[in-house]
Amino acid sequence: MSNSKLYKGSLNTIILKLLEESDKMYGYEITQKVKEITKGELNITEGALYPALHKLEAEGLLDVEMLKVDNRLRKYYKLTEKGTKETANRLTELEEYIRTMQTIINPKWSIQ
Amino acid sequence: MSNSKLYKGSLNTIILKLLEESDKMYGYEITQKVKEITKGELNITEGALYPALHKLEAEGLLDVEMLKVDNRLRKYYKLTEKGTKETANRLTELEEYIRTMQTIINPKWSIQ
């Protein structure tokens, strides 16, 4: 996750949201997906991604499944039931954050 | 700045934006203003605010003026010329960040 100091704290929410849509994904796939949908604006670094995935797994929000594809091991992650509920919470928080920041950026619009 | 892990990285931009509007403000005033306009949702902690102000001053983005009001010292900050230019950049970055996050949150809207 480079190119900006503003993304701090949102990586976990991004991961959860992508898994909510795609059912199951592996790490490298997540980096490519984010690069694609943000048209290269957001590049998640491995040093940020893998520890984040391990932490979400440790918290019981993700399940892991190893699959060998083309003689290479992929570590697929998917949301647990707890993870699905938590994803909804995190997305609500992110939406609130965005609304709050827009209030600050655009104070004229925020007055009623 | 508590209540959320998402605000990380945006404190400096918030400070700069408020100073752009209010000409000059002191630390405590900033915490109260943010609390007011976000209806209590965002509380900037002193441990985050004061080091941030000192850093912005060290970078030449803020000027300081001490004023005694009601027998209490206030440290007023205002944007330098450099600070005014940088504020515009930071706001643009924040808007881009918000757009990027909305693309991820709302993928349906992002397809063309």
Add this chain to the structure above:
DNA sequence: ACTTATGCATAAGAAAATTATGTATATATT
């Protein structure tokens, strides 16, 4: 043969916050 892409992982360091603590004056409450 060499580079780039795919795939996972961790360690060192930096940045930016939280939490806790300290100092001091003013005002409100009991």
Add this chain to the structure above:
DNA sequence: AATATATACATAATTTTCTTATGCATAAGT
């Protein structure tokens, strides 16, 4: 009069979350 709350600034210790660097391994392109 004593106590709590609000105002006002500051810093130290710790935690969280990232960047940068490094390591390993296989596959595919040049």
